[in-house]
Amino acid sequence: MGKLNMFAITFSNPQGVFYGGQLIQGHVTVELNAEIKMRGIRLHFEGGARVHWTETKSEGTGKDSRTVTEHYSSSETYFKHILVLFGKGPGQKGTDPVLQAGRYVYPFSYQLPSGIPSSYESSDGQVRYSVTGVIDRPWKFDHKTKRAYTVVDPLDLNQEPQAKQGEIRNGQKTLCCLCCKSGPISCMLRLDRLGYVPGEAIPITGEIINGSRRNMTCSFADIKMIVKYHATSKTKTENKIVSKISHGPILPGDSDTWNGDLLPIPPLPPSGLRGCRIIDITYRLALNVDPSGIAFDLVVPINILIGSIPLRSVARQYGPPRPLPLPPLGSNEMPLQPTMPSAPSNMDIPPPSYAECVFGKVNIRDENDDEHTRGNMNYAPVYSYYNWNQHEANTFVPVTEQQQNRH
Known part of the structure; x- marks a missing residue:
């Protein structure tokens, strides 16, 4: 079983859907069967886009002909942020602390930048947002756990x-x-x-x-x-x-x-x-x-x-909006359904539910992940879905x- 029994990221919003400018809140759970010496425990928040595809073509003629594969790519970064939960941050000097056996829960919060694009996943390009937990151990492999989440751009049809x-x-x-x-x-x-x-x-x-x-x-x-x-x-x-x-x-x-x-x-x-x-x-x-x-x-x-x-004009045909679920009194957790950043101007519109993208789940493991990275690597973005016509979101086949x- 090893020294690490559990290393998991949990969002206060269980659906994992957020909007630019919104606060991501949650907690990291670490459960140890024995003490571990480490530099620290930290979270890496990342958001960015990448495109990549290959094309093959033939060059030369006769015996000199050959097939060449050309790569086309581009990328952009929207944010990178490191949050230290325990111990030292990257590059900090000092004695490495020891975390004793037991169960530890570390709360966290991070405010997303405004104006970031919606999540999107395909084989040729992605807009992807994730948070990765790292237990940084000196002279040994690091323990990692990864969690993807969805950002939805609140494109308001009333403004178009x-x-x-x-x-x-x-x-x-x-x-x-x-x-x-x-x-x-x-x-x-x-x-x-x-x-x-x-x-x-x-x-x-x-x-x-x-x-x-x-x-x-x-x-x-x-x-x-x-x-x-x-x-x-x-x-x-x-x-x-x-x-x-x-x-x-x-x-x-x-x-x-x-x-x-x-x-x-x-x-x-x-x-x-x-x-x-x-x-x-x-x-x-x-x-x-x-x-x-x-x-x-x-x-x-x-x-x-x-x-x-x-x-x-369309939303009014379906009656008054349903109230959003609220957290219990005294709780710091967010509502189960995230609200739009411009919620005050949209109180007359029924709130959406959220459904997985019609194209289904993809594997989000990338070059920064290794065999020691935990977490669910099968992920599908989740989008606003107004089930007014009683269509089941999971019945659509592209x-x-x-x-x-x-x-």
Whole structure:
């Protein structure tokens, strides 16, 4: 079992969701079976973004040809802070203290900087926030424990003029049939507004007219997350379909109408990833028509805005806000659900619940972690989720670009 029986970080907010400028509070628990000589016990608070991907290409010809792998990367740091809980800080001189066997609880607090971006995780880029506990032992390996947490950017749709605006888009496509042109297929898509929050379901209004001599295999509406990763010398764009609903075939000369079919929005980071300069996120809703045979889809897109604070005009439809749970009298712990930094101006909006990102958990072990680092390394960011339409957050399965094109 060794001398260290327990080394764990606990947040007062059990959901581990915070906003820029908010205070992180909690405690570190250390349980020893025997005394340990150490320089000290400390916490390392870190927040930053990183992008990295590789591309392979061939160089040379014939016998001199070879495959080269090129790396593209960039990073930025939002904060680094060390908090000493016991003993000495890094580089401090003096006698190394000894911590006797027993159980010790060390409270901590740290105020996050304002204006930091939302957490985000993918294979090509991350905005990640974590706190690592270190038991610094002279001439021996250090004990470490790591805990990730989520930062959510409070993107308020009430402050975004385009969020209340509606939009109508039309598209048309002419197909070739046995070397002859057939009539066009046309599509109209209408949205009453452009701003939404996760948990809402978007009513899809549209009409498709098949003026061609070919069957339309199906029509479908989807929400696509478009992510741009900016390395120092190149930008990579990734498309992720995060929600999708479909209609059936449309025969030649026939039409199909979308009368408010609901397209749900799963737990997602807010648009823009404000505060991050190396990752951009936008969202696009589209009504798609898939012709049979060899032909590209007719796609009618509209850019939408995903926020973390809903429009008041929408929130009022769902009744008065629920009261936030409060800590017991005499407790210094935070409420179970974090409040928005601008809470006084949003008291008429129901508070959100919080749900794991639709893409699920990732492994957050990095180059600074070793076999002596404890903690749960499987982590998913948690985002604001307004369960107004009674959709279960964990039922969403993201659709890949390959699946979209496989009809």
